[in-house]
Amino acid sequence: MNALPVTVGGPPPPAPASRARTADALAAFKDSRSVGMALLPLGLAFGVFVTHSGLAWWWASVFTTVIYAGSFEFMLVGMVSALAPLGAVAVTAFLVNVRHVFYALSFPLDRVQGRRAKAYSTFALTDEAYALTVSEQARSWSSSRILWLQAYMHLYWVGGGTAGALLGSLIPDSVTGLDFALTALFAVLALEAIRDRRGDLPTPVLALLGALAARLLFPGQMLLVAFTLFTAGLLARRLATRKKSAHA
Amino acid sequence: MPETPYVLAAVAVSAGVTWALRALPFAALTPLRASRTVHYLSTRMPAGIMVIILVYCLRxxxxxxxxxxxxxxxxxxxxxxxxxxxxxxxxxxxxxxxxxxxxxxxxxxx
Structure with a gap:
């Protein structure tokens, strides 16, 4: 096993009819642990932030369960404490989360079966869910394995947020920097995704250039601009390589 | 401290907008799935998107x-x-x- 020796309580003994589902649930749990390493501490930080902003602890559970969009939830707590108008809330939610429209291009929703399952799968289509389900090793995952994976990640976020809100006062103020877990998670996900592409160096380089340009030119809309520049760069590259092969 | 109905409304608005952004593009993009350009994009996007989010975390x-x-x-x-x-x-x-x-x-x- 290529993982830390984390001991966990095993799942309940499998009933014969649902053995495949149990196997999916267990495999999904293993896949979800790396994301859990980031979502749990980040959820804790979110819960602490909720109570420190003057909201009751259970709002941390409500936010994490119903909205389930990490970075935006931090912003929403700030807006709600400042009594921001609902229109401003809607516009901010749109701008922060509009990047998700790009995920429909490769997320394997066609493999998720059933209307309600598809509904949950799109609801829980976070950056992390996207990253794990579009990786090379995920090509063979079944509907239930994808859903279990999304449910575990949702649970880490809700559990971390609730625990943080309840225990917030116990964490000393001098301990800071837990939020780096999210950066570390995306560093790992980026390394893995680049590894999946093997020799394809231009793709990450295009993305890096797009991100840096967006950061310098449009810091307020960095993600949206970066995704758009990156997509435009990929399309330009496809046109260029097509022309080259046509001439050859 | 903000009132409960107001916070509930803010949560509902946020959840609605976020879910719409995650679900609706599938309806628009399903007809494009067979396109070779979409296939080209979809195989290259994950690596780039992770790099972009990493830079965003470090912004x-x-x-x-x-x-x-x-x-x-x-x-x-x-x-x-x-x-x-x-x-x-x-x-x-x-x-x-x-x-x-x-x-x-x-x-x-x-």
């Missing part, structure tokens, strides 16, 4: 303050180094975050 690096800059940079180096060495995601994330919490908690006291 507020305190470039002018070397003391505060060293915590995130050393933690990132630890994360990447651990991952290239052992390729164990749990270990890389735990190691990098530990380095960051240790440095940030001690350096920010001054």
């Amino acid at each position: 507020d690096l305190p470039l002018t303050n070397p003391v505060r800059l060293c915590a995130p940079l050393l933690a990132l180096a630890a994360t990447v180094g651990l991952h290239l060495w052992r390729r164990n995601a749990l270990l890389s994330i735990l190691g990098g975050t530990t380095v960051h919490v240790a440095l940030a908690s001690t350096l920010h006291l001054h």
